[in-house]
Amino acid sequence: MRDYLFRLPDSSGASLQTQVREMLVSAILDGHIPDGAPLPSCRRLAHQLSVSRNTVVLAYERLVEEGYLLSKERSGYFVNGDILAGRVRAAPSKDAPAAMPPDWDRRFASRPSALKHVRKPLDWERYPYPFVYGQLDPALLPIADWRECCRQALSVLEMRGWARDLIDHDDPLLVQEIRTRVLPRRGVWAEPDQILITMGAQHALYILASLLMRRDTVVGIENPGYPDARNIFSTVSDHLLPLRVDHQGLVVDEIPERCRYVFVTPSHHCPTTATLPLARREALLSRARTTDLIVIEDDYEAETNYVGEPTPALKSLDTDQRVVYVGSLSKTLAPGLRVGYMVGAADLIREARAMRRLMLRHPPTNNQRTVAHFLSAGHHDSLVRRLSHAYTARWQLMGRLLSELLPNASQPSTFGGTSFWVAGPETLDASALATLAEQHGIIIEPGEIYFAQHNAPKNYFRLGFSSIPVERIEPGLRALAGLIDGMSAAAGADHPRH
């Protein structure tokens, strides 16, 4: 038996006994120690690994219990072939005929990879100045609270509950918490049959698009607006209508009568963060009633509001079930968990549930239950409060610095969200700026992608502040302003003004 098998992994937080066990499991499963082969004595392996003999004895005994090893009286431990039963050991055949691969290009009914998305580096945390949108500062994660709720969901009784296939149901405890704890914060009151749990807000939009839209359905979207919504709706409809947005959000008066659906972000417009005023909300609902329009409200970041009273959700004013409300916990708890919800008429939710059943049955039950505990224990409320305090400080600081450092840039005066939407100097190419900035450790999002038209303005960019630690904001913005100045000077030199 070769010695290299018996080295412990270099770095691991696990106990020595666990490390010994996992080292042996890998060796057995990967076929390095053959079926029936004897293992070294406990004393010998302990010496070789520089661990106590007892550590090895315990690891061996656990492996016997799990069926990896057989213990034979007076002769030691042996690999149990049984654990490898049911495994196919054949390696891929090499004398295969020449491959005749299919022509996939011809087969694709659509090409989702061709859609344009916001691009951001996955390793944004390694950059000193990540003005990244939609990711959370790791320092603000509710680690202890989440662990506590996981522990609750890992009791024998709870595990037996959530391990099962729920077919098309949701965890009633989570639905209850969303109904009674989350939605009332937004002025929304719903019955359990008006709520569907989704894999994030985006999944809700995908379900609605699949269920309600055909190729000839006219769908209005804010312009600029949320690129993912535009992408999703564009896969089902050929009639997307960009709708004008001003400093107060969607210009409701201009929605054409032929619109059957409108996608809107009233709490904080994406990407400008403007809040739709009450008068426009009422006008939108009245228009929905008179022109038989359905409004899809994405109430993202509703919980971020730094000045004045929060505005209730548009859905809270909806007496005709014409608003389909979409929310998520991605902007507070963790986007990686993919927990969202959709609220609408019971007739709609029934079909949306059937559609979801067809797609993936239901969101994972263990996460549904853990999130239910998180809400029930009030951890989400206290998290929202902590985030709100942290974001208020960052928002104030960013606002002050932007006025000072980029006096020629403008941004609408808003009071919520986790980003600033900046119009740089008219000659600025924000994509070029983003590339240059990245070389200086600064991540920003060029704004072009948010516009529906091909000849979109190039001078907009978005600065997120949910992921960047507060002390990095000032040096990051100063460096960014320096780059913009440099680019403007160079552009000025190339194209002197007349």
Add this chain to the structure above:
Amino acid sequence: MRDYLFRLPDSSGASLQTQVREMLVSAILDGHIPDGAPLPSCRRLAHQLSVSRNTVVLAYERLVEEGYLLSKERSGYFVNGDILAGRVRAAPSKDAPAAMPPDWDRRFASRPSALKHVRKPLDWERYPYPFVYGQLDPALLPIADWRECCRQALSVLEMRGWARDLIDHDDPLLVQEIRTRVLPRRGVWAEPDQILITMGAQHALYILASLLMRRDTVVGIENPGYPDARNIFSTVSDHLLPLRVDHQGLVVDEIPERCRYVFVTPSHHCPTTATLPLARREALLSRARTTDLIVIEDDYEAETNYVGEPTPALKSLDTDQRVVYVGSLSKTLAPGLRVGYMVGAADLIREARAMRRLMLRHPPTNNQRTVAHFLSAGHHDSLVRRLSHAYTARWQLMGRLLSELLPNASQPSTFGGTSFWVAGPETLDASALATLAEQHGIIIEPGEIYFAQHNAPKNYFRLGFSSIPVERIEPGLRALAGLIDGMSAAAGADHPRH
């Protein structure tokens, strides 16, 4: 302040301190204790709840830390209005105009709720004899191992890793474990860019249907066959072709040339559990090559095999990238977790990934990481071994009892899966039997739903044995046989034979 607020929940496994805390959190968030109101002294509340004073002190202190309470020197604890900031408190307006709800029926582009599904009671565990398919016996859940892996995934470092939005990526550790631990068991070797993590096997089928099929695409499906696959494909294509199945599974020779896709379950045909012989597999791949066919292989329950050597996956013989392989951990670890994977040509996986990004971005990162640990530690291998032992015993017992108790019924001789497919007496109405059986605490699945044709045979039913404890099998089957005899006798009396 009303006393009823201060009763601890009746039954709870949580510590007294946690119970006190949660009782107060609920009261505050639900508005029962108003903003700024004083709380009872620690001594008084301790007395009222019959807990120690220290328990209340610790609960109050934690609530101060979390922002629910303010502590004022010498005057006690008060509700912190701050925690309620950002909440909309308006109740739904009642003086709204008469509702003009939309006509949803007219709006649905499809009616997924009208699709026929296998129906089974969600509370099957309460029945004494649950011959339910696709659920797991709670006694076989790997509770301790799963907990251990959850703990690993809850370290600060790991949580910071998985909390983030991965956009369209998967956890590389999970992909690595599936590549090196799971797929080789089936003879399948794949590169990371040929693997996509999905929300269960069904989600993989939904992605493939959305990506590859149009209304005029001819799709062959086994008949009888998996109803969910039929439902999914029927939502995109109008040309589903039922393909004949015999005691060896799909009759490959009869696949019409115009088929562009074939859905097949070669390891254990759904629902008969027949294993497709090697000669048919080779014929299928050769046909795929000559007629430019893509084969979608659902390798479910590959790990259950009670006699002889396991048959490698069809994908293991595929040299032309014409097989798209779909698998999941739903039949071993827990269906509620919704963890599956798809293996195919890199070109296909790239578009499938973009499609998944549009639908829901990615499966939850915390579950991806926890499952990766579960696989990496070898827990899945030892679980498969335990399940295999348990299922072998049940399979042998069921086989013996079925021959004894239902000698007039027939079932194909197979050697895997977690169910028996039974052809009852020709006059049997298995739906009526299922209804009657449920009244006697026995759950079975009528077989009609597995057939594509409208005039499907009515005498088939499926008996699952993964969820029923072994000691319940014999009394359950005896009772079921009695019911069948009774129905046959009644039918004989109604329609005496000539």
